[in-house]
Amino acid sequence: MVLLDGKALSAKIKEEVKFEVEQIVKDKKITPGLAVILVGDDAASATYVASKEKACKDAGIYSVVHKMPSSITEQELLETINMMNNNPKLDGILVQLPLPKHIDTTTVLESINPLKDVDGFHPYNVGRMVSNLDSFLSATPFGVMRMFEEHKIDLSGKNIVVIGSSDIVGKPMASLLINAKATVTVCNSRTKDLKSHTKNADIVIIAVGVPYLLKADMVKDGAVVIDVGINRLENGKLVGDADFEGLKEKCSHLTPVPGGVGPMTIAMLLKNTIKAANLREKREAK
Numbered sequence: 001m002v003l004l005d006g007k008a009l010s011a012k013i014k015e016e017v018k019f020e021v022e023q024i025v026k027d028k029k030i031t032p033g034l035a036v037i038l039v040g041d042d043a044a045s046a047t048y049v050a051s052k053e054k055a056c057k058d059a060g061i062y063s064v065v066h067k068m069p070s071s072i073t074e075q076e077l078l079e080t081i082n083m084m085n086n087n088p089k090l091d092g093i094l095v096q097l098p099l100p101k102h103i104d105t106t107t108v109l110e111s112i113n114p115l116k117d118v119d120g121f122h123p124y125n126v127g128r129m130v131s132n133l134d135s136f137l138s139a140t141p142f143g144v145m146r147m148f149e150e151h152k153i154d155l156s157g158k159n160i161v162v163i164g165s166s167d168i169v170g171k172p173m174a175s176l177l178i179n180a181k182a183t184v185t186v187c188n189s190r191t192k193d194l195k196s197h198t199k200n201a202d203i204v205i206i207a208v209g210v211p212y213l214l215k216a217d218m219v220k221d222g223a224v225v226i227d228v229g230i231n232r233l234e235n236g237k238l239v240g241d242a243d244f245e246g247l248k249e250k251c252s253h254l255t256p257v258p259g260g261v262g263p264m265t266i267a268m269l270l271k272n273t274i275k276a277a278n279l280r281e282k283r284e285a286k
């Protein structure tokens with residue numbers, strides 16, 4: 001079994017980004033800039049934002065983290081985003097999810113300038129991605145695609161099952177796979193007989209937030225399994241949605257948790273920030 005090591009690959013991508021930043025600074029005389037908005041005091045979100053801040057610093061990207069209490073109104077958040085939309089030094093803007101319940105996530109994401117939308121969550125970018133046009137790609141599915149590319153895992157004509165249809169992972173993942181000419185089945189919590197789908201799959205991608213849901217008897221020999229789940233058990237252990245120990249005997253390729261898809265999310269965010277910095281002149285001309 002080949003371990004799809006996201007930690008090692010993300011380190012390589014971060015080095016690529018560092019080089020790209022140096023080129024931009026030299027050629028365009030600008031420093032790429034990223035704004036991260038963190039609303040509330042969710043501990044996991046705070047950790048992810050801190051990792052994004054550190055990754056930016058290491059790569060030479062200017063970053064600002066704007067922390068807001070969970071009591072803020074939607075209007076206050078929209079005003080902050082508007083200010084960032086109008087700041088030319090900020091090439092990318094992202095709002096860490098999830099947001100508190102009283103704030104409408106769609107309204108907030110739609111308020112970000114699509115040319116600064118480094119999360120790829122704005123409907124403009126989602127639409128362009130579905131149409132296979134150049135766009136910002138949501139970092140997690142983008143990271144999974146980069147893993148496939150790196151390990152020369154061909155997608156064309158493959159039967160791929162995506163378990164989970166979230167806006168952040170499942171839906172964009174399915175679109176990218178369709179564009180890569182795979183035969184894609186998307187399953188969700190109402191899917192009848194999940195195993196009948198996964199058993200036929202060359203590749204299974206799972207992102208549901210249910211520890212150990214995908215077991216060895218649910219996949220065929222030599223399957224590729226990509227585990228996007230991150231679940232913290234009561235004993236503090238971090239595990240995925242797939243039963244790694246059982247699956248490792250059966251799969252040709254498998255991602256670990258931690259150290260698989262998670263670190264790729266941050267590396268691909270940096271890639272998107274470089275893309276956004278390269279759009280600065282285009283934005284300014286508008």
Ligand SMILES: Nc1nc2c(c(=O)[nH]1)N[C@@H](CN(C=O)c1ccc(C(=O)N[C@@H](CCC(=O)O)C(=O)O)cc1)CN2
Pocket residue numbers: 047048094095096097098119139140168230238257258259260261262263264265266
């Ligand atoms: N605005 C966004 N919000 C959220 C996103 C996103 O892409 N944009 N994705 C997730 C959280 N996330 C990044 O924001 C993220 C999740 C996990 C990891 C990661 O490296 N995980 C490690 C384990 C970390 C730990 O110890 O908890 C791993 O899997 O090895 C990075 C980023 C939801 N919100």
